[in-house]
Amino acid sequence: MKKTASSEEAMRQPFDRVRAYVDGKGEHTSFTDVVALAEITADSMQAFFESIDRSIYSELREIADYITNMRNEITQLRAGELKTDRIPKAGEHLGAIVMATEEATNSIMEAAEAMLAAEGEDEATYKALVNDKVMSIFEACSFQDITGQRIARVVETLENIENRIGRFAAAVQTKGEAAAEESERERRARELLLNGPQAKGVAIDQNDVDALFS
């Protein structure tokens, strides 16, 4: 609890009053004097206890305000919505993106392989085959539009989470991050998996890699 100037003064006051009473009495102190001293002390301590009450009340009020503020901020986080709606949906979008790109790549490669494998056919047949396979490639490339939309949704979710957490962090005035316990999966990812592909500037190119092997 913080000691304020008024509480210190309230604490000093009874002793000053007792000293003044004793000084006035000289060396002889009777039972009546002792009772009078006790009355002075009890009377004077009243002010001290009142100042403590005010101080505790003020601090409890601050704590109550802080808790209310935190409760509002936690409500604003809408963690339930993130957990049950936004994050699972983002996961579904990402899974669908992986599947769509894989399917599209396989379709394109199948078409390319079919064209490469075309042998001994007359020109008209070969042209028809190429036309057909090129159309398949065009169709497969439509994945970009769909995955683009899905990626935009995931980015929107990430921005939403970032905003909510940023607001919460500002409200609780976090200065540093406590080190969270690392799971076995996270440890493996950190120690054994790579984080590529890197952005340009961070990555080195094939020539730089070759130089390390020369």
Added chain:
Amino acid sequence: MALNTAMPVLIVDDYSTMLRIIRNLLKQIGFEDVDEASDGSQALGKMREKSYGLVISDWNMEPMTGIELLREVRGDEALQRTPFIMVTAESKTENVILAKKAGVNNYIVKPFNAATLKTKIESVFGA
């Protein structure tokens, strides 16, 4: 010395499309005997059943990564001389050095083409 394209090659990647791309590139170079594995542990199992002249592996795979596979291979008396090329989208200097220290023979950065793959394979075999 001409490149021996008759040797069996094992390609390891957790993406079926990447396996397909590498298989096609190898076919373009002339390799016909190409097997696939989707992670390090599966690759290790295949290597213990069949003798491969070359392993081309991705790094990021689970449950066994490419670098773990490389260490297992180099630590296994029967497999340790198998040429090993790492193919990955990761190209930070420290990771290339890590792979080199673990005994990789060459390192290819994705994306790459048949010419790059051929050059790297040739350099591994001194062809």
